[in-house]
Amino acid sequence: MAKKISLPLRNLTGKPVRTAVLISLTALLTLTVLAGSIIVSSLRQGLHSLEARLGADIMVVPYEATTKSRLENIVLQGNTGYFYMENALYDKVAAREGVGQISAQLYLASASAGCCSVPVQIIGFDPETDFTITPWIKKSYGKPLADLDIVVGNDLNAFVGDTLTFYGVDCRVAAKLDKTGTSFDTAVFTNQNTIKALIRSSVDRKMNDFQKLDPDKVVSCILINPADGYSVEEVVNDINIHVKKVKAIRTKEMISGISESLSGVSDITVILIAAVWLLGIVILLLAFTMSVNERKREFAVLRVIGSSRGMLASVVLREALTIGVIGGIAGAALALLIVLPFNSLIETQLGLPFLLPAAGTLIALTVAALLIAVLVSALASALSAYRISRLDPAVILRGDQT
Amino acid sequence: MKLLAEQVSKEFLRENRAKGTNSFFAVQETDFALEEGTLTVLMGRSGSGKSTLLNMLGGLSIPSSGRVLLDGNDLYALPDRERSHQRNRHFGMIPQGQTALQSLTVLENILLPYSLYGEEPDADRAEELMQLLDIGSLRDAKPAELSGGELRRTAIARALIRRPAVILADEPTGDLDDENTAAVFRLLKNAAGAGASVLVVTHENDAMQYADRLYRMHAGVLTAE
Numbered sequence A: 001m002a003k004k005i006s007l008p009l010r011n012l013t014g015k016p017v018r019t020a021v022l023i024s025l026t027a028l029l030t031l032t033v034l035a036g037s038i039i040v041s042s043l044r045q046g047l048h049s050l051e052a053r054l055g056a057d058i059m060v061v062p063y064e065a066t067t068k069s070r071l072e073n074i075v076l077q078g079n080t081g082y083f084y085m086e087n088a089l090y091d092k093v094a095a096r097e098g099v100g101q102i103s104a105q106l107y108l109a110s111a112s113a114g115c116c117s118v119p120v121q122i123i124g125f126d127p128e129t130d131f132t133i134t135p136w137i138k139k140s141y142g143k144p145l146a147d148l149d150i151v152v153g154n155d156l157n158a159f160v161g162d163t164l165t166f167y168g169v170d171c172r173v174a175a176k177l178d179k180t181g182t183s184f185d186t187a188v189f190t191n192q193n194t195i196k197a198l199i200r201s202s203v204d205r206k207m208n209d210f211q212k213l214d215p216d217k218v219v220s221c222i223l224i225n226p227a228d229g230y231s232v233e234e235v236v237n238d239i240n241i242h243v244k245k246v247k248a249i250r251t252k253e254m255i256s257g258i259s260e261s262l263s264g265v266s267d268i269t270v271i272l273i274a275a276v277w278l279l280g281i282v283i284l285l286l287a288f289t290m291s292v293n294e295r296k297r298e299f300a301v302l303r304v305i306g307s308s309r310g311m312l313a314s315v316v317l318r319e320a321l322t323i324g325v326i327g328g329i330a331g332a333a334l335a336l337l338i339v340l341p342f343n344s345l346i347e348t349q350l351g352l353p354f355l356l357p358a359a360g361t362l363i364a365l366t367v368a369a370l371l372i373a374v375l376v377s378a379l380a381s382a383l384s385a386y387r388i389s390r391l392d393p394a395v396i397l398r399g400d401q402t
Numbered sequence B: 001m002k003l004l005a006e007q008v009s010k011e012f013l014r015e016n017r018a019k020g021t022n023s024f025f026a027v028q029e030t031d032f033a034l035e036e037g038t039l040t041v042l043m044g045r046s047g048s049g050k051s052t053l054l055n056m057l058g059g060l061s062i063p064s065s066g067r068v069l070l071d072g073n074d075l076y077a078l079p080d081r082e083r084s085h086q087r088n089r090h091f092g093m094i095p096q097g098q099t100a101l102q103s104l105t106v107l108e109n110i111l112l113p114y115s116l117y118g119e120e121p122d123a124d125r126a127e128e129l130m131q132l133l134d135i136g137s138l139r140d141a142k143p144a145e146l147s148g149g150e151l152r153r154t155a156i157a158r159a160l161i162r163r164p165a166v167i168l169a170d171e172p173t174g175d176l177d178d179e180n181t182a183a184v185f186r187l188l189k190n191a192a193g194a195g196a197s198v199l200v201v202t203h204e205n206d207a208m209q210y211a212d213r214l215y216r217m218h219a220g221v222l223t224a225e
């Protein structure tokens, strides 16, 4: 025999359809807020990570590279491609006033033909001067990169110890980088010697767009941070005015397009969440009010049997909290099930850098979403709970004697 | 326990389109005593103020004037929480109309006064009451499946389950047949015999044969007979 009857639970199970609707509604609210905030924070993380990976305030490239808008595609979109300028330009740029850290990189794209294991962007950096890639590789690989060793981006289907072949040259995968959510996830990094060997081999095989290219005499791009006391603006202008055949670009400017579409996506997400919430809260409020109103008489009976005002309010609140907890958990689970496994799909759909936040942040977001679900159902029912606790049983029991 | 009403009255506001809002007394100032071991019957025409008086006695409706004393303690001087608990422990109220909780079975409805404060229910008492009221076979039924008379008998069993010291019944036999009406009055009479203070509001003339005392109410004025 049932000893202690839980009225809130019995009221909920007694009206399965209404309860299911309320739980689904709370679940939907939790789902939107959690999925939305994970997506927004992934986009922020992605942009952040992109900024960090670019690592330099200024990028100097051959003038032709900018006209074909190739540069942004390579750096931001993960397209493959390459361009070169004479070494002498590097010296000219390096000699300008206000140039602080400076390092050159060499680019090469591997072909999808038989010569190469995978078509990827290959980026060669100079270990002597590099300040953008080395700090980041260090996290995955402690030692300096040996010749013919490569570090691969996280999205590449290669693992430490594997051998990848580019233009007939075998390279050993020394390390795999952590995910960045940017186009660097599909790139391969080498030191200067290695990329030069690869370029030479591609020229020998007549598979390079540039014939008679001598890798010892060219660079693809120059990365610069301004020296102390100089602004990015000043250095960029100085280089653009005084060094011919190159173009200096602020990296911030390059990714400003991305930040813009990112804030666009964030705004839309926030508006969607707000709309769903406004609607959801109104429906919840109405549903709780109606469900309590239709049971006014039952609550009056509880008073007759000896429930205090507080006990009535607690029945209403506990019903709502139960719905909040169950709906919250269901919605949060759904959100994680949708966003986590499909995050790369979302990334390609949005075409923006997208990096899931760390586990700790994810947990915090989930807990916050759960709390919000519980809080909202508590608030939505608070008014009903208050009104029920104030009801006059004598008046209620007089009316409608059915 | 003895229930005493001292100079209680109840004033209501009544909206009237023609004359505007005015107040009237549903119960005029009156003294009233409900003695232990007696069954008191209150009769009167519809709208004369019987339910209003009964609700004031049960601690459900604050009197406009006067006091209600349970064994000498002013019921309305207590905070709501305590007054409610008193009602749970010492009062068995049968309100007018249908009062079952839809999500609970008949048996759970009957045992509800125990579960409100998490007490061990008296299963034997429930069994006994269901037998006496002839609803034993309905124990697991939901209120929606019951007839008006069956619901009424469920409410009576619920009011009597804790063997309350004060029983306040508002037309408990309104929709019962003669046989069940007699059974209910026998139950109430037995409760009075066991020491309870019982007040029954009724229109049944047969009730007189069970009454130790008889009161009549007319337009808010209470008179003993």
Ligand SMILES: Nc1ncnc2c1ncn2[C@@H]1O[C@H](COP(=O)(O)OP(=O)(O)OP(=O)(O)O)[C@@H](O)[C@H]1O
Binding pocket: A395, A398, B012, B013, B014, B026, B044, B045, B046, B047, B048, B049, B050, B051, B052, B053, B096
């Ligand atoms: N909350 C209220 N507000 C205004 N008037 C009320 C209120 N409650 C009762 N009344 C009025 O007080 C009078 C007495 O009502 P009460 O319910 O006590 O009558 P009753 O004797 O129990 O009638 P019945 O036999 O029909 O149950 C009626 O005229 C009723 O309209």
Ligand SMILES: [Mg+2]
Binding pocket: B050, B051, B052, B096, B170
């Ligand atoms: Mg009445």
